[in-house]
Amino acid sequence: MKHYDLQLLGAVGFLMLAGLTNLFSADSVLFHKQLIWVAVAAAAIFILPALNLKAFFSYRWVILGIYLSALFLLVAAYFFAPVVANTKSWLIFGLSGQGGFQIQPSEFVKVALIILFSSFFAVKHVSIKRTGIVIASFVYFILPAALVLIQPDLGTTLILFAIWFGYLLVSEIPIRSLIFMFLLFCVVAAAGWSFGLADYQKDRIIALFNPDYDPLGVNYSVIQSKIAIGSAGLFGKGFRQGTQTQLGFLPEKGNDFAFAAFTEEWGLLGGAALLAVFTFLVYRILVIGLSSDNNFSKLAALGTAIMLLAHFTINVGSNLGLFPVVGVSFPFLSYGGSNLLTTAILIGIIQNTAKRRSGF
Numbered sequence: 001m002k003h004y005d006l007q008l009l010g011a012v013g014f015l016m017l018a019g020l021t022n023l024f025s026a027d028s029v030l031f032h033k034q035l036i037w038v039a040v041a042a043a044a045i046f047i048l049p050a051l052n053l054k055a056f057f058s059y060r061w062v063i064l065g066i067y068l069s070a071l072f073l074l075v076a077a078y079f080f081a082p083v084v085a086n087t088k089s090w091l092i093f094g095l096s097g098q099g100g101f102q103i104q105p106s107e108f109v110k111v112a113l114i115i116l117f118s119s120f121f122a123v124k125h126v127s128i129k130r131t132g133i134v135i136a137s138f139v140y141f142i143l144p145a146a147l148v149l150i151q152p153d154l155g156t157t158l159i160l161f162a163i164w165f166g167y168l169l170v171s172e173i174p175i176r177s178l179i180f181m182f183l184l185f186c187v188v189a190a191a192g193w194s195f196g197l198a199d200y201q202k203d204r205i206i207a208l209f210n211p212d213y214d215p216l217g218v219n220y221s222v223i224q225s226k227i228a229i230g231s232a233g234l235f236g237k238g239f240r241q242g243t244q245t246q247l248g249f250l251p252e253k254g255n256d257f258a259f260a261a262f263t264e265e266w267g268l269l270g271g272a273a274l275l276a277v278f279t280f281l282v283y284r285i286l287v288i289g290l291s292s293d294n295n296f297s298k299l300a301a302l303g304t305a306i307m308l309l310a311h312f313t314i315n316v317g318s319n320l321g322l323f324p325v326v327g328v329s330f331p332f333l334s335y336g337g338s339n340l341l342t343t344a345i346l347i348g349i350i351q352n353t354a355k356r357r358s359g360f
Contacts, residue, residue, distance in 0.1 A: 048348025
């Protein structure tokens, strides 16, 4: 244990415990399911640092293999995934309801893109001024993003965009090229609005700019979230005492609105503690990455931080009514096995960097 970054482990452990506590209060069924995923995620966090990942990721065919495998899962989801919550996002293995389990391929794409872009920009950042390099990075991004958008899953598409755009920003891309790529994305986004988004997703975006629009429909969840947070007080209403959460007014209390449910019962102090630990987690990831001796590890840490911050910003923003509700989770707090596992894989990679930094 002494060769692991204990501060990073402590932050992850706190957030996982907060997530399990919140689920135990909000939904006992989801709590027991999440327990299994927490065990798998913890195994990934402790096993990955023991592997020689530096040598593993030095092979280009490994990087491309991970990326192409993620694309394959997205294509499989498009053809074989059942419609769940208006999207075709989950592949179900086994008999549904009889011991089967499901995974969300779009979550694994985040890891694949971070690994791919870390390898790509570690070498190509010196020639980032060439338009061809920027366009190549855009192609790597847009292929999975398009497959995710047609599911339709706007939230994950935005996360993938944040990862790609974040890598461009730190690669010292010329402003002219940055503007060009942003405009290109806007064109693609406009096409996505017309052909990729479902009507209910468009309504959520429209509702963001009109809080009084359809209070019993599209705006209902955000209104209940605001009530839950606003009525929490400094110390909260107590464990399993949240009115909005326990009486069923707050929808998706274990997923999209886990932060609102947690804050209602643990108060503004509890919510602030959650945000402080999350901020510290991102800080430790950046510290470990910046102290690494190679560009791949530095960029992998940076990509992980970008992904976590994008999740945090969109999720908490939607809980406060600042962003539309697009199904983006709060890392480690919200229910979701695929998201928890993929985030744990990235933490395991960061821990691998920390272990190598200490000479082991």
